[in-house]
């Protein structure tokens with residue numbers, strides 16, 4: 527069987543003919559938020575409905591890293607290497623300090639509680655950007671069902687801790703990522719899961735003082751949605767989809783797909799040289815080696 531589909535001949539150079547899509551861990555309910563720790567040689571990821579963060583170590587397998595996790599979803603590392611996490615249950619973004627204690631990065635805006643932070647990135651100035659759709663408070667499956675107090679915005683918390691809603695015209699913002707040179711910000715809108723809701727990625731120009739402009743539709747994912755995405759070092763965007771991971775060129779055209787047997791929620795680059803793509807896919811985590819390396 528083939529593990530990929532090539533739409534643009536250039537994508538043929540991104541993949542390796544003999545490298546498989548390999549299931550490296552399974553038995554979960556809805557996995558999300560993969561993040562690679564090269565210094566620890568491990569991958570962390572969320573098993574959201576089971577309220578835990580798992581750790582996978584090559585050659586050793588999977589164990590529980592944190593339980594309960596406050597129904598954590600997306601993760602990233604900040605510029606000091608610390609784990610930054612979105613929590614549905616805590617309705618907050620947290621940072622895990624070097625001593626293991628947990629600090630709150632954001633849990634409210636203008637006196638109202640956040641909804642359920644979903645995905646998070648850290649810019650080169652140390653600011654933390656995250657999306658806050660309502661998914662984690664819509665049911666008791668991935669958090670605690672509760673009232674929505676704020677619109678589904680995108681926020682930036684600057685290094686001094688001051689917080690601003692930077693994008694307020696989304697239905698449900700979800701995955702987000704900067705281009706490697708940070709001149710572009712990509713943000714997915716995955717809608718309220720009703721028919722006809724947007725399922726696309728928008729692109730913003732990042733200007734002076736991180737001011738955003740533009741925001742046109744960059745690419746429509748089909749089938750599925752851009753729940754999570756990452757950029758490679760050349761600025762190609764790799765997005766989750768219902769049939770695997772789609773690779774989209776900076777001009778917005780679909781270059782090719784990595785085919786995965788389960789719906790993919792999110793992904794990250796890791797391993798030696800960041801040449802390995804880790805993909806969280808419903809009940810399992812998959813990995814493939816690529817002839818490509820990830821951006822941060």
Ligand code: MG
Pocket residue numbers: 600644645700701753754792
């Ligand atoms: Mg997501």
